[in-house]
Amino acid sequence: MSADAETPRPVTRIQREKQELILEAALDVFSQHGFRGSTIDQIAEAAGMSKPNLLYYFKSKEDIHAPLLARILDTWLDPLRDLDADGDPLPEIQSYIRRKLEMSRDFPRESRLFANEMLRGAPGFHDVLHTELKNLVDEKAAVIRGWMAEGKIAKCDPYHLIFSIWATTQHYADFDIQVRAVLGRERSGEGRFEDAARFLDQLFLHGLSPAKKA
Amino acid sequence: MSADAETPRPVTRIQREKQELILEAALDVFSQHGFRGSTIDQIAEAAGMSKPNLLYYFKSKEDIHAPLLARILDTWLDPLRDLDADGDPLPEIQSYIRRKLEMSRDFPRESRLFANEMLRGAPGFHDVLHTELKNLVDEKAAVIRGWMAEGKIAKCDPYHLIFSIWATTQHYADFDIQVRAVLGRERSGEGRFEDAARFLDQLFLHGLSPAKKA
DNA sequence: CTAGAATTTTTCCAATCGGTCAAAAAAAAT
DNA sequence: ATTTTTTTTGACCGATTGGAAAAATTCTAG
Numbered sequence: 001m002s003a004d005a006e007t008p009r010p011v012t013r014i015q016r017e018k019q020e021l022i023l024e025a026a027l028d029v030f031s032q033h034g035f036r037g038s039t040i041d042q043i044a045e046a047a048g049m050s051k052p053n054l055l056y057y058f059k060s061k062e063d064i065h066a067p068l069l070a071r072i073l074d075t076w077l078d079p080l081r082d083l084d085a086d087g088d089p090l091p092e093i094q095s096y097i098r099r100k101l102e103m104s105r106d107f108p109r110e111s112r113l114f115a116n117e118m119l120r121g122a123p124g125f126h127d128v129l130h131t132e133l134k135n136l137v138d139e140k141a142a143v144i145r146g147w148m149a150e151g152k153i154a155k156c157d158p159y160h161l162i163f164s165i166w167a168t169t170q171h172y173a174d175f176d177i178q179v180r181a182v183l184g185r186e187r188s189g190e191g192r193f194e195d196a197a198r199f200l201d202q203l204f205l206h207g208l209s210p211a212k213k214a
Numbered sequence: 215m216s217a218d219a220e221t222p223r224p225v226t227r228i229q230r231e232k233q234e235l236i237l238e239a240a241l242d243v244f245s246q247h248g249f250r251g252s253t254i255d256q257i258a259e260a261a262g263m264s265k266p267n268l269l270y271y272f273k274s275k276e277d278i279h280a281p282l283l284a285r286i287l288d289t290w291l292d293p294l295r296d297l298d299a300d301g302d303p304l305p306e307i308q309s310y311i312r313r314k315l316e317m318s319r320d321f322p323r324e325s326r327l328f329a330n331e332m333l334r335g336a337p338g339f340h341d342v343l344h345t346e347l348k349n350l351v352d353e354k355a356a357v358i359r360g361w362m363a364e365g366k367i368a369k370c371d372p373y374h375l376i377f378s379i380w381a382t383t384q385h386y387a388d389f390d391i392q393v394r395a396v397l398g399r400e401r402s403g404e405g406r407f408e409d410a411a412r413f414l415d416q417l418f419l420h421g422l423s424p425a426k427k428a
Numbered sequence: 429c430t431a432g433a434a435t436t437t438t439t440c441c442a443a444t445c446g447g448t449c450a451a452a453a454a455a456a457a458t
Numbered sequence: 459a460t461t462t463t464t465t466t467t468g469a470c471c472g473a474t475t476g477g478a479a480a481a482a483t484t485c486t487a488g
Binding site: 031032033034035036037038090093112115116118119120121122126129130133134137153154156157159160161162163164166167168170171172174175177178179181182183184187195196198199200202203204205206207208 | 250412
Binding site: 253254255265266269273274275 | 474475476477478479
């Protein structure tokens, strides 16, 4: 018997399903209230079980939160990983933007959980940001810089370019309520994501300068 | 004697100062942990006083939080209010971006408090978003559309333009930790805001299309 | 100096928090 | 059917929470 007093490693299919159910409920709660603002009771109720029962599957609040974060960061960076150095620069960036926007549309809770963690100062997350994340961004920034050197794209700071893509796309998940309020009832349908996609295409491709017919 | 059992309206100069001291401390705490994740004890300690003493000045947690939010939304929108329909479009927008960026640099806690509130779904804030905020944005969106009609600026959705300015500028306050991690030790000085300003100028003015010498 | 008001501290409370434990119940294995 | 294992429940614990009450202190005016 190992000395590890941990959550029963998922043997049964049922166990895995229950754990998934709990993580799903926890995502709901954590993404709204943050880690400290969420309670185990809340999560348990959202998952339709009692608190001790939930604690049978995850032995602490942290143990529910941590795997959520880990999983999310990973899928969150997938679109950036797929940025292809051998592709056409502008279409590559364009499709990166589109994929990030789709993630904000399809996984807003994940985006908000991530944002909550950043606002807290990302405790117990620092290392990942400075290694995994930084390495990936460094790599892709180099790719982008390569495109600039070839004259295929306007010269600019690739890091801030990536930041601006993150910011503009995630905004539609994290500030959803504000966006809906400002757009009003009529324009708050799912169509707002298509409008956003159109706008971001134009912004990143041409900016605001009036079209020159030179 | 009014029936309102409220916090002693600030008569003394000392009272006003203490209240300000508390709000300052509360801003620190709330901006990091959100409303539910913050405790009165934390705030009291940050303000250098005991919890009951703090409760002498503000009778509840909500009573500390609410005025902070109200004040922030107001100053937060100042730059947009100043967007001048009679000014030159591109410089107007450029200086709006710059001011928003400066606010992220100089008042990051305010930005984070606001972000925290949005993530929660902005309870007890809905009305303000749908009236004050929406009205202002509608007004300024009309101004921008006017500029487009005159051909002084490229045609695009003015609402999403405003969203993208909010997103890109506030990102440097709300995701500060991520930004620092990615930029690395060397580039995490205050200079990053100048880099950001340069980049955003280019993004919004010209986008990423390679400079045409047509 | 002294009465009165303003401020601060001490003590306390009920509710909620994260989490434990043993017993009950349900499933699975024999 | 019965034993064994897994899952669920109910009762409970110490710590922390938001907040009240009242005593103790400090400040201020006369």
